[in-house]
Amino acid sequence: MYVSSHQAWERQLIIKPFVPLSMIGHFETFITAEVSLTKEELKLLCSLATEKKLRRRQLLLHEGEVCRFKAFVVKGLLRTYCTRDDGAEYNMRFAVENGWMLDTESYNSQLPSKYNIEALEDTEVLLWSRENMDKIFEAIPAFRSYSEKLKTSSHDANLNRILMNISYTAEEKYQEFVNSFPDVFRRIPLHMVASYLGVSRETLSRIRHAQLKRQKEF
Amino acid sequence: MYVSSHQAWERQLIIKPFVPLSMIGHFETFITAEVSLTKEELKLLCSLATEKKLRRRQLLLHEGEVCRFKAFVVKGLLRTYCTRDDGAEYNMRFAVENGWMLDTESYNSQLPSKYNIEALEDTEVLLWSRENMDKIFEAIPAFRSYSEKLKTSSHDANLNRILMNISYTAEEKYQEFVNSFPDVFRRIPLHMVASYLGVSRETLSRIRHAQLKRQKEF
Numbered sequence: 001m002y003v004s005s006h007q008a009w010e011r012q013l014i015i016k017p018f019v020p021l022s023m024i025g026h027f028e029t030f031i032t033a034e035v036s037l038t039k040e041e042l043k044l045l046c047s048l049a050t051e052k053k054l055r056r057r058q059l060l061l062h063e064g065e066v067c068r069f070k071a072f073v074v075k076g077l078l079r080t081y082c083t084r085d086d087g088a089e090y091n092m093r094f095a096v097e098n099g100w101m102l103d104t105e106s107y108n109s110q111l112p113s114k115y116n117i118e119a120l121e122d123t124e125v126l127l128w129s130r131e132n133m134d135k136i137f138e139a140i141p142a143f144r145s146y147s148e149k150l151k152t153s154s155h156d157a158n159l160n161r162i163l164m165n166i167s168y169t170a171e172e173k174y175q176e177f178v179n180s181f182p183d184v185f186r187r188i189p190l191h192m193v194a195s196y197l198g199v200s201r202e203t204l205s206r207i208r209h210a211q212l213k214r215q216k217e218f
Numbered sequence: 219m220y221v222s223s224h225q226a227w228e229r230q231l232i233i234k235p236f237v238p239l240s241m242i243g244h245f246e247t248f249i250t251a252e253v254s255l256t257k258e259e260l261k262l263l264c265s266l267a268t269e270k271k272l273r274r275r276q277l278l279l280h281e282g283e284v285c286r287f288k289a290f291v292v293k294g295l296l297r298t299y300c301t302r303d304d305g306a307e308y309n310m311r312f313a314v315e316n317g318w319m320l321d322t323e324s325y326n327s328q329l330p331s332k333y334n335i336e337a338l339e340d341t342e343v344l345l346w347s348r349e350n351m352d353k354i355f356e357a358i359p360a361f362r363s364y365s366e367k368l369k370t371s372s373h374d375a376n377l378n379r380i381l382m383n384i385s386y387t388a389e390e391k392y393q394e395f396v397n398s399f400p401d402v403f404r405r406i407p408l409h410m411v412a413s414y415l416g417v418s419r420e421t422l423s424r425i426r427h428a429q430l431k432r433q434k435e436f
Contacts, residue, residue, distance in 0.1 A: 082385075092377070104374070105377060108370055108374075151373070155376070156326075158373070158376040158380060159310070162310065162376060162383065163300065163308060165383035165384065165416050166383065166413065167416070196384070198383050198384030
């Protein structure tokens, strides 16, 4: 049966499957809600990004490499961690959708990183090289201000984490993590929470069991 | 006896007692070794500073106040600490001669601080209000860059402190403090080191005794 091109176009519209936003499309939606950008600025920002897909457990940065990028998480979950000589892993940060991830120390100094950045789920990221990011900061003052605000929040968050580290009980640390990062908490195993908090896995299991017991009694 | 003005000038040179550098003089010597400034820039920077002398145990900032200044320590020792409901104190930072001190979170947000800044010795500081510091950053790009470098180092140091908090043993934490801040270590009591590290006073005493015992045996 003959179908006119117009009919074919209509049918295509109707039967077209749901197409998820492209990685850049996702970023555009996110960033225009955060920063006021002209069309040209947005175009420049997006044109300098590189897309990367990572499988679960794949590394985005290896210990010993220089961190040459800032990463924006479109989908998935990243962690920054380091290992000690005995093989124990220590989690410094997690980033989920709409979060940024990099090793700032290595990125700024261009010296080898002591950290690994790993995908804990199949993950999609956009990457900007330092060179391109510097170009963007030069060309887009609003994006530079946004980045400076992020740095300030990150600095404050680090100080609060230090204060928690030195002053909170293990149970308070655990509760703070659950309250602050419910989305991360649901998606990672308990031993990774333990090594983020600097609390032993056994202590954290004990705390969780005690909490569950109290909830049942209540 | 008549003394010519020339002779008087010579005598003055000879018998003049040792006059320590003024607070501003001390700062000028320090800052010109750190940053390349024109005479006019140095003059502006110094003209906007306020001198303050603190007695031992006097507070420079009270919890609940807004931190409206950046302080430069000319002489003495400051600590930033907060107290929990049970009265326990937690030390976030120490600053000795040529160090800067402020509560960055309160300074940036202009919201009340949760910290106290206290002199642990008789202390002399120079203070710049945020308003004046902003004027200085605007007028002196070299000083702005210097300040940004300090921020970057401080950010890196905080991340390393977090990594130590979560991954070091109590003994490693203690040793790192002794090695990194020998000058502070000599000037503060052990319980203040303990509450900076998030280690109990008893644990730290035990570690120190064990170290002294090992040194004697060796």
